[in-house]
Amino acid sequence: MKQTTRKAAAPGRPEKYPPDWLGMHRMMLLIRHFEESVRSLATAGAVPGLVHLCAGQEATNVGVIAALAKGDMIASHHRGHGHCLAKGANVFSLLAEILGKDAGLCGGRSGSMHFIDLDNGNLGTNGIVGGGIPLAAGAALAARARGGNEVFVCFFGDGALNQGLLHECMNMTAIWNLPVVFVCENNGFGEFTAIDDVTAGPSIVARGEVFGIPSKMIDGMDVRTVFTTTQRAVARARAGKGPSFIVCNTWRFGGHHVGDKQDYKMDAETKRWLARDPIPKSGKRLIAEGLTTAAKLKTLEAQITTQVRDAVDRVRNAPEAAATRLAEHVYG
Amino acid sequence: MKQTTRKAAAPGRPEKYPPDWLGMHRMMLLIRHFEESVRSLATAGAVPGLVHLCAGQEATNVGVIAALAKGDMIASHHRGHGHCLAKGANVFSLLAEILGKDAGLCGGRSGSMHFIDLDNGNLGTNGIVGGGIPLAAGAALAARARGGNEVFVCFFGDGALNQGLLHECMNMTAIWNLPVVFVCENNGFGEFTAIDDVTAGPSIVARGEVFGIPSKMIDGMDVRTVFTTTQRAVARARAGKGPSFIVCNTWRFGGHHVGDKQDYKMDAETKRWLARDPIPKSGKRLIAEGLTTAAKLKTLEAQITTQVRDAVDRVRNAPEAAATRLAEHVYG
């Protein structure tokens, strides 16, 4: 009954403190390098199963999560490494899990798509599109019942917009006024299908408004926009005013999964989005504002490169799970 | 492969002909008397299982279906006797089915909630709330694929508004521009729960508009309003312009099912709705317009009373299904 003794989160009002733009930049860099390493490892055949990388979507991952307090929780999805890192997952544990190693946070049995990290308030990545949505909404219901003041975010892709599950959860969080922030990472595609081909109606934000949920579409390539928008939604939720819906327009720089040839993308479009890469954009602004220097950013990048490379090296040599693990933890 | 040889419906443009207001009145009367008989039979213990009566909702049942051509199809729901009759079900066959008799259209195995009558273009009542919605939408998809010009109506209650399934089907019919008319019979309650307690958002019609579907809320107690609104939606659908959504505000004069004590209803509200009974309203208008006389309506009512009474008598004496029927028609 471990969970029943969990305490309510500390009041946590990150909105009171000045935003840590530098920290967000650092996290985006970490995610980018992490994903690049996973891509290399996957291409080399070191990753069991399928991996879906979030390179390109870092501003969304980081901007949203940076607006959360420690006890707040998220539910992620199949393209979720960035969320996991931003929510505090240990680089080595996550990488080891993705490689299916025994030392992975989930014993190497869950991999990229089923990574659960409750200690960091992460209800998990999810192999079922939309699967995390009710988990976050339900966690909010539990928090409300025990008088907690935590806020719950569920991330989902544009593909999940057409799942009835999302509508059901939006409706329920709205009637019950639950502290949930729905975040759609709209990268324009679900697998190889363009969002416009499968998504009816004049506007995506209307899909939240229809339930009376304040809804907004924003530039998901700008970490500051994402952060400040989320911050308002979080404050609203924490104040007991109910759910919000944020659509972050973004782009996955890679394909659906490692190995996808991406013939369904147009070159011009790809170029346009690459030019909006959230990381250089954030870097330039930090320098312009005097919050850092080009040299310092270089050092930072070198540190991160080393950090990730070290993790890769350690993980490569980490042992696979022993046979005895197969039947562990089916029941408590 | 019986179905593969089904022909496309006759072009059917009922919109060209003057509305048969008198016929609609007659059908509403039939439904009312039918439902009263079922109520008596159920109260007397003659009906196996649960029955949900539609008395009060006749204008919606009849007004919608009168706007359809012969080859058009409907999908009904648990409160569906009115739809079945309006779509052409034989009074005796339907009643026998509701009483679980062998002579019932479905052999007495399906009863009130699972009556299927494809010959009359009725995909069936349904014991699963919302269950009929994708059936009608899918039938539309099939019709489109074979070049047919039929129109498909799905009826559902306000309770189904919060089922994800509805949203999924609205989205798909919208992106594929299918000839579907979504008809919500909004009687204010799902079982014992008021719609407002479980349904978020400023407006029900927005639930269709969000998918770009023309949506309208109308007086479901006025058969003429229902008819003309549906007629426009049907014409739109038949012209290849896609789905529509109509919310008919109505009231179930009885409870959720026969035996429901209805303590959750307010007396004043009940009174107000009873005063809007669609049948006297329609009758008065017919007389005022000179389309009939009070005397003729009396005769009509007497005829219908006799018709239903005769059916009841026949059904009462009809035999129960023989044991050999149990295992029939599981597979073809």
Added chain:
Amino acid sequence: MVEPRVITFREAVLEALFLEMHADPNVMLIGEDVGAAGGVFKQTEGLFKTFGATRIIDTPISEPGAFGMAIGAAMAGARPVFEVMFGDFMTLCMDQLVNQAAKVRYMSNGRASVPLVLRTTMGTGANLGPQHSQGFYAWAAHVPGLKVVVPSNPADAAGLMRAAIRDDDPVLFFEDRMLYTAKGAVEADIPLVPIGKARVLREGRDITLIGIGRMAQFALDAAKRLAADGIEAEVIDPRTLVPLDQEALLQSVRKTHRAIVIDGAPRSYGVTGEIASIINEDAFDWLDAPVMRLGAADTPVPISRTLEPLWRPDAARIEKAVWTLLS
């Protein structure tokens, strides 16, 4: 020990719910019309008045979303009892049940769990027809990570409900609606019944009758009739299908050398196959005949008053099967 009273199955389970909600503020009740309305079968009557709208949640008709939320609530510290009004509607929750609830403990390497009860109703006898009669415990039993309870009497139902709520894994709890008015002795403090222990409802030496849920009651009825003819049937109620108390079943069969497994769901690919196979495998040398299986017809459930009763086993059919097996 507190004096037992004779109360109904429904009352017993209601008391169990009350006790657990009272004992643990993390216990919540979630479902359709379970609050103010007290449940469509009066199975939650009175709880709302005591525990209110933060702990008893009336949902819209949104089974997949609402059940998914119950799982999220469980992951975050609540202990929800989620009610699926009719077992037939469990079909709407299978994704959340199987791909989330059943696997969270495994996928998290034991770091998270889903302490949740999915409570649902089933059974024939009230002519509710094809979409309001089914119980899919066979499906649930096939999914690693789920526990499956099918009680047959008030005391077990209440004690198992308490145990299910206290269990740290997802437990599916299947109630036969026709048992709701069945009466039995229940001690006032409602002793916990451990999940995974079968119960011998009647001792006998000639044959073992293993009945699932209400079928255990029919088996008892059959046993009484058979006793008049000098046949002493042992009647066992496994009570929980997962974990299954194999040893209790085997022990009985080693004594009687004959067994019939009786189920009220369609026979093919239902739970009788598993139970019969286990006995055949592990007590082969003690068996005088292969384990016999009685199940419902492999058809949907008809509403007809003449057909519905033919659909599943009853005492008469069990009695007949015993004579067949003994001859």
Added chain:
Amino acid sequence: MVEPRVITFREAVLEALFLEMHADPNVMLIGEDVGAAGGVFKQTEGLFKTFGATRIIDTPISEPGAFGMAIGAAMAGARPVFEVMFGDFMTLCMDQLVNQAAKVRYMSNGRASVPLVLRTTMGTGANLGPQHSQGFYAWAAHVPGLKVVVPSNPADAAGLMRAAIRDDDPVLFFEDRMLYTAKGAVEADIPLVPIGKARVLREGRDITLIGIGRMAQFALDAAKRLAADGIEAEVIDPRTLVPLDQEALLQSVRKTHRAIVIDGAPRSYGVTGEIASIINEDAFDWLDAPVMRLGAADTPVPISRTLEPLWRPDAARIEKAVWTLLS
């Protein structure tokens, strides 16, 4: 008869789809990325070019709604092949499958039917983990009104797919992704394979190995190894679980007196229980030992490269089981 060629399982089924779509304009294909993209496993490649967007429908990620629509389409004269990308997502379609598709013929007293194929993939071997490996044919087999096909080789898969599309009832078609690249001789006109007939893949006198889907291939591998040691195993692929060709299984067991049923889904409450029970019941006197069952572990499927292969039976484990049973 047209000369057989050696082609892959995937190619064979693709040809079957092509033939049926060509022969009957009512056949439609509905699923996610099955159109222009040609299927995420390239299992529908090229069809879109020939049959276009009215007959090949790329759906949003809306499994319950889209599958429900396929049922409605089938009731209204189409013959849809609905694709569920991963068998794990079938959980999302259970309501429509069980409460509508399976029951329409019965509920309409034979006046309506649902001529539809639900095609899905399953299987381990590519480390796809807990939510991308499962095959729920045991559930489907428990639902009256559904037919269930689990092919093990290219010719059967193609012939059964044709038969499934022509069948007037809902047929579930489970494809093991690891077989997609398996090759076999397939006659160019793709003969229909009747639904309900088992196939003896290898004759033998010492023991009967009954393998479901890919497990039949592992059983064949095991049989080859055993032959080197003088054991002649008969290998039978039931091919369809509903209807099940009981007679073919019984005939073999009456000859060999021993049987192992091998399945690639969790063993408990899976299909092996039903098949073993049928043999125990109907061939009890011919059996020298109880029917043995091999199944996958009663755990979710782990992604780990060392753990995943341990999860389900393989040739080595089957061979070992044969030695155990023979000794």
